[in-house]
Amino acid sequence: MATLDQILIDLDSESETEDLVLLYSLSRKRKKSKRSAYLGARSTRGEFLLTEEVPDNVFSGCFRLNRMQFDEVHKLIKSDITGRECNAQKPMRSEEKLAVCLRYLATGDMFKTIAASYRMGERTVSNIVSQVCDALWLRLQPIYMPTPSKELWEDVSLQFERKWQLYNCVGAIDGKHICIRKPIHSGSSFYNYKQYFSVVLMATVDAHYRFTTIDVGSMGRFSDGNVFFNSRLGTMLHNGSLELPDSKPLPGQNEVTPYVFVGDEAFPLMPNLMRPYPKLRVTNNFANKVFNYRLSRGRQTVECSFGILSTRFRVYKRPFECKLETIDKIIKATTVLHNYLRTKVVQSNSVEEDDELMTTHSDSNLVPLQQNRIRGSRQAFLIREKFKDCFSSAQGSVEWQRRAVENGHY
Incomplete structure (x- = not known):
């Protein structure tokens, strides 16, 4: 089956070429906007927002750390897991990265299910777990396992x-x-x-x-x-x-x-x-x-x-x-x-x-x-x-x- 690039090369009419390019760009934009709408709702509908509302005992059950311990650990590793701005987009919050990693460690859920709950990609969850685990070992090991x-x-x-x-x-x-x-x-x-x-x-x-x-x-x-x-x-x-x-x-x-x-x-x-x-x-x-x-x-x-x-x-x-x-x-x-x-x-x-x-x-x-x-x-x-x-x-x-x-x- 011929690709779009091959079709564009074979076309003689400039108008037909412009129409196809326009249709191709519109289809790409529709797909991208559909995916972005789902992931873009992380800040308003993602599971991390619930952590501010749940009782303390539920918080501890989900992350195995109480709120005070969560904040203490977060301060230790914040500099290691904070991302940089890219393409005028704000990086994911370091607190959310820690929450995703602790959720995986505490429950053992698949990356796919955690990604769906937190409205992010499966590969993103995998990378977050690896990054945060590295930071936890780097900062906690000298103190608690010298x-x-x-x-x-x-x-x-x-x-x-x-x-x-x-x-x-x-x-x-x-x-x-x-x-x-x-x-x-x-x-x-x-x-x-x-x-x-x-x-x-x-x-x-x-x-x-x-x-x-x-x-x-x-x-x-x-x-x-x-x-x-x-x-x-x-x-x-x-x-x-x-x-x-x-x-x-x-x-x-x-x-x-x-x-x-x-x-x-x-x-x-x-x-x-x-x-x-x-x-x-x-x-x-x-x-x-x-x-x-x-x-x-x-x-x-x-x-x-x-x-x-x-x-x-x-x-x-x-x-x-x-x-x-x-x-x-x-x-x-x-x-x-x-x-x-x-x-x-x-x-x-x-x-x-x-x-x-x-x-x-x-x-x-x-x-x-x-x-x-x-x-x-x-x-x-x-x-x-x-x-x-x-x-x-x-x-x-x-x-x-x-x-x-x-x-x-x-």
Whole structure:
């Protein structure tokens, strides 16, 4: 079929050419004005206008931030997401960009449905989510997830000792598979042992359910050992560059014991990483059961953190359908927003809301890593024995541990 340009070339009559050009221009104008009328109503009929009218509880439910927190976060990232005027048109308001991104993170709706509600293009929503997530990580990370230091680890250890009676502990560690749509031309690189496509989020948390370190983006096909050892935390633990505090004796002991992370069976036993005794070692062994119970008390903080994260930000409730680089940005943004909100809860001593969020749901796309069968070193076994002896001693025991073990909590 001939194009309009070809028809114009073939025409001899100037009048016929002018008529066709006029019809073509009018048709283009009609199409453009029809589309502009829909998108142009964003400032008068878009969903963002409703945010000024809805009650505070509805506002918090839609964006996971109350109005005061929304304004505080907006001030931090405003300079990074404010657009420039183009073709005499005013740029989209930075508050609206933040609202669109938070709406996506809080609900997990498709870009298409959010675009229809806010009267903007689907590609525009995608670009806004990427831009705002970048800004959230850039501005909030130095404040609410700072680079680990010796002072930070000492503070985390003090938290675990006071709140969970776990000594020389600098954090709980765990990794989760996050379900994604199969990336184009990726083959089976992201296909995990649960038989779906995923990326891995490896994280450590403190005693108040705040993330201290995260590692994002490992392919789901990698085994648990590969994911851990190739993560930044695993590399630093292996080469001793994590700047952990100097070793100190456990209660009731004279020999020094290093500071450790606590994890589940997905992680190897290392001098700075403790895991539970296997099931065969706890049968008819009360001291080993006590160790597993005390370890699980501290380790459950990371499980609760993931539970709060996926319940608060329901974008984790369905497979991600974005580009891989956008998925990494979303995960980083949600974890640092989680820390921001948890810090507010800790400062206000308010736990009612997060107690409800700690309940994990079966439809969450955060699935544990596969169990690890790598045998630990002799030094790591000796360190675990020290912790076991401490937990069973008069100085290191807690009054409820016997009752808990007798009830099967180990």
